[in-house]
Amino acid sequence: MQKLKVCELFAGVGGFRLGLENTGKYEVVWSNQWEPSTKTQHASLVYEARFGHENHSNTNLEEVPTSEIPDHDILVGGFPCQDYSVATTLKNSKGLIGKKGVLWWSIHRILSEKENKPKYLFFENVDRLLKSPSSQRGRDFAVMLKSLNNLGYAVEWRVINAAEYGMPQRRRRVFFLGYHKSTEIYKTLQETSPTKWVLERGTIASAFSVKKQGVPISFSLEKNLVSLSNSFNLEKGLSPFLNSGICMGNEVHTLKTAAEYYGPPGVISDILEEQLPDSEFNIPEADIPKWEYLKGAKKEIRKTKDGFEYNYSEGSMVFPDALDQPSRTIITGEGGKSPSRFKHVVQTSTGLRRLFPVELERLNMFPDNHTKLEGISNTKRAFFMGNALVVGVVEQMGNGLFQKIDALEEQLQS
The missing domain is CATH 3.90.120.10 (DNA Methylase, subunit A, domain 2)
Structure with missing residues (x-):
């Protein structure tokens, strides 16, 4: 199988790129890094010094036309954790805007406008994302999952603490992978029980082994994105999103899992x-x-x-x-x-x-x-x-994703 073409957003000093390129199975065809609060773009300077300035953009992503971003197989990035609430606008018949400066909507815009949508998505964020904001716990993640479902993607996620898999830092982050409905992974996910996918069959499970803790929870997301944003978990209870799960066609299946790792610790x-x-x-x-x-x-x-x-x-x-x-x-x-x-x-x-x-x-x-x-x-x-993120987590996940795609393609051909 050929290398997968990567578009890297919110690139920082290149942690995603390092992890994916370490596998030898991915090639970054375009990257963007912009720090709004500083005049000197320090992170972008480091990125260009290590990877070259070709196909690297140091412009506010909100101002980059989608037409300037080359087609790619996988869109990746560790986007900022912000308020992802949705509002309607009378001028825009599509009716969906996020707050200005909220970069999730730049991702959404690229995915909406791309004629050849990326087949795969790979994002990272702080694990607080699963339970923010405090007034409607879990709403932000629900809005993301719903907006990706609307664009034709199924999503699986897991909170991973790098130290629980032998890496030298206790760093908990939520990683999520998206699969476009045109992919074999999407079709396989459709035919697999959600719990089995999360624990055994899924891409993340193949990269980071887990065991089950507690009872799976399932619920549906409201079909209208704006009403979902306004009404999700208004009771102010705990977030319904546990540390692992999948979302496909507005149906959420979530499960508490614990790391299963028996190798040496990183210290x-x-x-x-x-x-x-x-x-x-x-x-x-x-x-x-x-x-x-x-x-x-x-x-x-x-x-x-x-x-x-x-x-x-x-x-x-x-x-x-x-x-x-x-x-x-x-x-x-x-x-x-x-x-x-x-x-x-x-x-x-x-x-x-x-x-x-x-x-x-x-x-x-x-x-x-x-x-x-x-x-x-x-x-x-x-x-x-x-x-930054832990490069080893991205590398393992990147390997897992590539192997999953490769195995399913081989099955098709045989």
Whole structure:
């Protein structure tokens, strides 16, 4: 089978591309990365330095005409988590708009306008997506699933914690795959029991083995997208979406699953560099009490700016980080010297220090110094890794998808 052509949106510094290209089975034919809040497009500069500027767009995706995006087999991206509510507009007979600046609707627009729609979709987001917004838990995901169903796609999803599959960072993200109704996977999914697909037969199950926990739930999505957006889960109860599931033809089947993995764990000690005695990452003795306070348990009275007093409490965190465990999730504020509750600190032969940028890259399974570039600060490199995905998850999923397509094509031919 030939390589699948990929269009990569919200490309960041290229985690999706690395994961898919590592398999040798995908080729990126067009990419887009645009950061609205900064003048210098740092992530795009890194992307172009690593992959070249050909077929790379550094323009606001909302302003890119669909005609400029080449045809592709699979559309991928880790899109921003925003408010995905739907509204109607009198001028637009189709009646569907999202809020301006909400990039899900740019994906929707590309899929709507493409005459040759991509056969497959592969998206990533924070797992909070399954239960947002707090006023209508699960509504945002319901709107997405429904809008993809309307465009002819079935969807399967899973929340994956990379550390539960032997990778060195505890990073929980929801991954979802879409299959166009013209594909063999769609037809196979139609003929397979939903629970069997989620646990055994599905693409994600073949890449990341799971076991069942609890009872499957099934429900229908309202046919009208706008009324779905307005009325979904108004009771303000828990989200009906569990950590695994499929949605096809407005029917949702969802199930709680747990990772099934028996290999060695990935741990922090696997990714550590040799210590540099005079490194800027070393923590001065004078700062250690501040770090200990921020990482420690607290029960104290605090004041708001208006002078209102309230009780504040939080539990303690392991300090320094345990070297024989996977790391905590890297967040965008990981960089910089100032003491923080959430930054990683390790004990080495020469004392306590923060993690080097190359070690943060390794926790996301990027190549060493992928983000090292003139004009890119160490703080910015840490920010990139706080925004990135774990490359190993994408690689495994990409392999699983390609093998599924290949196997079904072989069956057709035999």
